[in-house]
Amino acid sequence: MSKTNAASGVSGSNKLVQKLCYLLSGKKKEDATHLFKLAVQMLLQTSPGDTNVQDEYSIIETIKKRLAQTRTEKEVYLFSDLHRKLQAWTFLKNRQAILSFLMHVSDMPQTSHTASSSVLMAELITAESDASKAVQPNCFGLPHLSSSSLTSREAAPNVPIHVVSSSGADWHQDKHGMEHDSRRCQSTLSQSSGFHMPPDANLNKSVSSEVSESELLQELIYSFQGVNGKYLKLSPVSRGYKLDPKVRAKRSIRRLVLRLAELGWLHNQVRQHCENAAALKSLGLIGQSLIAALREELTEYYRLVAVLQSQVSFEERPPCHTDGLTLCRLSVWTFEPQRRMKCLAAVVEACKDKRGGALASCVHGFLQHGDPVIRETVKNLLGAVCKPMYVMLSRWILDGELEDPYGEFFIAADLEVKGDLLWHEKYHVLDSVVPSFIPLAQAKKILATGKSINFLREICQDHTPVKGREELKHALECTSVEALFMADREGDLQMMMDTAYLETSRRVLDVLIGQYKFLDHLQALRRYLLLGQGDFIRHLMELLEPELVKPATQLYPHNLSGILESAIRATNAQFEDEDILNRLDVRLLEQSPGDTGWDVFSLDYHVDGPIGTIFAQNSTTYLMLFNALWRAKRMEWILSGMWKRQITSAKLLRKLPELAPILQQAHLLTSEMVHFVHQMQYYILFEVLECSWDVLIKQVQHAEALDDIIAAHQNFLLTVKAGALLDDNSRELAIQLRTVYELILQLQTHEEELHARSLSELQALARHDELVEERGKVGQFGTSTHEEELSQKQSQDFTQKYITSVRTQLRVLNKSYQDVVKKFLLMLASHCTEDRDRSAAETVVLKDSSHISSHNVVTQIYAIDSVSDALDSGNNFITVRDIREAEVTANEQFTSKECESEGRNHICSTIPSLHTEGVLFDVRELHVNNNYKGEEFENNNNNEMDAIDNRPSFQTQNSVSFPLERVNGKVTRFKHTVEVDLNKSGHRIQVSNNDLGVEVEDVGNLCGISRAPCVTLESDGGNEKFEYSIMVKGESHRRSSNGEFGNTELEGAGTSGAIHDTWMDSTNLINGSEINFDSTSPFAASSCSDLNIDVTEPGTNKNTGMLCGQIEHSDSHSRFTAFPTWHSCIQNIIPKTEGIIHNGRQTVGIYSVTNYKSSLKLDGHHQMVSCNFESHTSENKDVEGTDILQLDQETGKSCLKTVAVLKQSTLDVKSPIVDSLECSSYGSTSEIKNASLGGKFYCNGSDIKLMKPTKPKKKEPGIT
């Protein structure tokens, strides 16, 4: 536009504006004039050049968009149409301006800002009109209209002064305020978007100082795609995005931008990985599918970026900033994508160098995420990753084909393996590649499935399809990949795989058993190699004998084969299947010099083809078994031959009376041997072979898969091998057996010789007689002197020399045979014992021993068989343990040497002798491993503890820790832990003192500890003392310290009873006999005291018994436990006992026992004790309880129920059930001084022991 044009334009424009005003004002002149002024003022504010902000296209787009929002699509088309037409006309110079004008005039929904401004205006209007002022100036004074950068009247020179001033001072003030407000409003606007501000002005203002938000947004969008922007650049060091430090931006914005830019960085990571990995050739299918899935995710992400971009460009247009993008919005919108991307980046990072199944496992690791978005993302990834694997899996399960060009599948094949070894060696599971979502057992099944298919195809040449394959194929195709890793163990896919496994396995078994007669072959092996077919073996042995006595070098397999053939033909074996007989063959083992045929001969059974899979690898075992059985059989045969000879020749040889002793001797020895060999045969054939065979057949019948059969067969062979004393453990036994066999062979030679000599002697004799007779007939002398002498000499020779030599030989043979067999039996016995102990884990723990006649020594023995597990290590253990000081020394004598010397078999014989001498039993190993921790027990090895703790424990760690806490030199807390690790079952007893009192924790219910009553902590002249007692299986044991922790003394109170738990080492430490208190004696400072109270009958004052008990106190409660005497029980009295009990410092209370009922029949089968007692303490007078003891003689079980003890106390006594028979059988009491009472019944609340006095004369108090 030229200048002249512009000038003329201005004047023309004025007229036009005037006219416009006139038209718009409804053709009213007066209105038009001031409207004109307003219009001119407004128009002048903006320079004409400012309009070029938007191009025509964007205007059109905006209009279209609005139309689309409010109108129908048709109108949008109409508009486009019109616009196109308009474009055709070149007449309009400023089409864009016109369109822009139209757009702005149009009453389409404008931005809310305009709306709000009109609201504002309306408010102002009403406000002004209320003030009943002229309308016009108010209208002009609207802040909105002056909201542009117009600040003074100079900017509007055309506006008459009176217009402005007419509003007066008020208006001025008003205007200032308004202006201020609008400024503020403007500045906020300019931060978010430049609405209503001429964009240029806005830009000019901010470029110098700050980057506008829209620019930052654009930069961010660039960064999202990994593109460097003007301000936001990829930092080469940290590989993240950095905002150009030159750019001035508020810190909050900067932070926001950087946070958003992280998404770009994450995106870069993922993309980089995709690019890098795609370049790798060794990536494999699984890796490739991961990349593909990642790319898909990226595409999705790019879509988002595109949307954001469009938002940004949209935002650049002024009037719609509320729809547009802001940093905050962006951060909200990208929040989720960012999380996704973060997750992807994490996956990518984790999977960097992985491939195959490991990759899948790695991705699967991310699946366990609480966030559903991430889980979904990972699920998609994993689905993609698993797809190739799923395909491989399907192929493998369905067709047994490994389609794995990159070696990613978890099943691998060794292509070099061919033939029979296919099943065992060709395919295997690669443990490291099995994805984590497929359990190993499942993987093994999968392996077996495919392997079975291959086995059928290659070994069995069976190409018929397996049943249900098509359905399975269909089902596999229908199942989604996700089932592979999402479904739980009972999912469809798993079921499918299991079914496939079962069906394929079934098919293999069917083929093997049906087509290939596996069972027949098994049977044949049993018959021929394991000598099941008796007649055949016997006959074969007879036929072979002449051949086999030859040296091994002279044997020829074809001869033997011929004999085998004839043996078959002559026996029932001929009815056997042809195939089986063809497989039967003779085999000669490797020869060593001096071997006879017997040593090298062996039968063989050819196993080739499919059944070879089961049998082939066991052929040596079968040979071994055959040899052993064959040898045993031969011994039997030899012996029976000998026996036959002996019997048949017995009559003949009766003529030689001098032969009788040796014949008898030989006969006896033979019989012994026959017996032995028969027993051995019986054992092997019946106990071992038959039983194992039965098991095998059962297992084979129930087998699901070939592997089951193989395992069962293998197991069978192992059992038989072990039973036939051929395994490694019984090598010595086997040698011994061989020695026995050799002795039999020796006897055979001797016997044969004897037989031959005897017969020849007999013949000589007969000849001699004959000769004599003949000559007698002829009438000659029966015999000449010379002949007589000769025969005399001969027979003398025979009787004297030969018989004596044979006799000695036989005697030597007999002796060595006896020795060998004895040794063999002994070894067998120990062998079996070991076996049994190992297998059955049967344990007898014998505890304590010895009763010694002296009064101050008591011995106890317990048999506990509940700790069997400890024997796993092959240890029997015996606890030597005593409760008396005197026996501590005795205890020391029970070193492992002594204990070990006692064999298990002596137990029974030892028990009756318990009362005479302390004996210990069956300790295979005495193992002491007490481990004390903490300073307190440092010197435990040089005092009495040592002696006592030198007890066997379970060859496990038995640790006692006893840390004490000291505050101001006073012991405040302690903890005493006894840990017994019984096969890591975690038994632990812990006694600890806390502020509340003593607590006992008995993990694993090791000791049946019911409570640990009390503790006293005292400071005595700087020395700490502590004391507590604890109940262990009804035994109270007290520990005390007299200041120096090294010299901790441990006392047991009320310890006359049984101590069950040997491993409760330190809690059971005892150094004195039972402590008895008179009821009158003051209690020591201990808080656990024993109490004996004389029981008198009410009224009569007659002492009827004694009530022994224990009183325990703590600050919060007291407890009285009665140990009623037996005597009183018998009397069945109701004693009422009162006593004042004090602990040295204060009176604790009065206990009265009332309503005490007890009955105990000594000879009966039922015993019951019930005891009700009440106890009154100073604090609480309501203490009552009932103890009921029931003892069932037949079961030997007793139980004691303690019902309610102290009402206000926290004690809760649980009564363990004790095998009282045991206790009463072996328990004995030390209460010699109470012997007059006839015994003592001991009952202390949680357990019960029946004790009888030890009367030396009385035998075994056992059964009561």
Add this chain to the structure above:
Amino acid sequence: MPAEHRMADSASSQVLEAREALNILFEISKLLNTGLDRETLTICIQLCENGVNPEALACVVKEIRREVTAISQGEKQK
């Protein structure tokens, strides 16, 4: 009006063209619901052609309308 005459004088073909363009613009104006009659629109187009800022012009138009309604309302109330 004089401008229009001048244009019409310069080339009669241009008049036709202008009318045609005006028609189209009027259509668009109707479509956009501007509420401008043909005469007003013509003036506005001319103003735009003269280089007036279209946004400001639109503002003016709207303001004038508002003023007029305000005035007429004020009169009615009176």
